[in-house]
Amino acid sequence: MDLYYILESPHCRSVIMVAKALEIELNRKLMNLKKKEHYSPEFLKINPQHTIPTLVDDGFVIWEARVILIYLAEKYDKNDKLYPKCPQKRAAINQKLFFDLNMYSLFADYYYPIVRDKKAPEPDRLAKFKTRLEFLDLFLKGQTYAANNTLSIADFSLLASISTFDAVGIGLGKYPHLLKWYNHCKRTLPGAEENKEGCELFKKYW
CATH class of the missing domain: 3.40.30.10 (Glutaredoxin)
Structure with a gap:
């Protein structure tokens, strides 16, 4: 493959x-x-x-x-652990995947013009992006994982995004539930160390 x-x-x-x-x-x-x-x-x-x-x-x-x-x-996934066949559980996972897609798009709208095109930061774009962090913090209150409170593909997608935000200096301190989830996932998810390496390369790339 x-x-x-x-x-x-x-x-x-x-x-x-x-x-x-x-x-x-x-x-x-x-x-x-x-x-x-x-x-x-x-x-x-x-x-x-x-x-x-x-x-x-x-x-x-x-x-x-x-x-x-x-x-x-x-x-x-032979055991259907990361993406269960239950339609409702899948819907919860898909919801977080699409949420992540939108959140990363808002991050890119704010961040890429600054580093790629040398444009001045646009506060309105940053505010829109941060509303997604606020929502994610709310979603993760009392949750170990992003969907169904069990590890799923949504956690891997979100970890890749959130760790990138963290790497470029987007502060996560105002989002305690998000930060707790993030610290847990970056310690425990398979491939988290290589993901960290990729974040460092992301900073150098831009």
């Missing part, structure tokens, strides 16, 4: 962590985005949208990180 990735990307890191949790061996194919390898004719044949992570499983190609997480859990 091939994974086209960079470790700087939190989306790629979430896939790597879930694969490790499921004991899936990935044939990693590191991409050099600065050399525009994701625009090469070879890669565009695989993924015309030229995004990473991209997974190729015995000829089947899929991209979009959270969709990959669902695919891996549905196909390879």
Whole structure:
């Protein structure tokens, strides 16, 4: 199973962590985005949208990180622990996955123009992003894990995002329930150490 990735990307890191949790061996194919390898004719044949992570499983190609997480859990989680078959439990997990997608998009809207385009910070964008941290803190009150209070693919996706926010100096001290969850997950989730390494690379990349 091939994974086209960079470790700087939190989306790629979430896939790597879930694969490790499921004991899936990935044939990693590191991409050099600065050399525009994701625009090469070879890669565009695989993924015309030229995004990473991209997974190729015995000829089947899929991209979009959270969709990959669902695919891996549905196909390879024999005990249905990370993505149970119960529709209600899955809905709770999907809710947190989509919440994470929106939260990271708001982070990118605020942070990327500052570091990539050297633009001045926009307080309104930061405020919108921080409302998501406030909601997540509320969701995690009294919870060890993000959905159904059991470890799921949502925790891996959220850990990749939150650790990236932490790495670039987004303060988490105002969100005690979020911080408790974060400290627990970064100590216990499979692949958390490599995720930490990727966060350091993210800082250098930007």
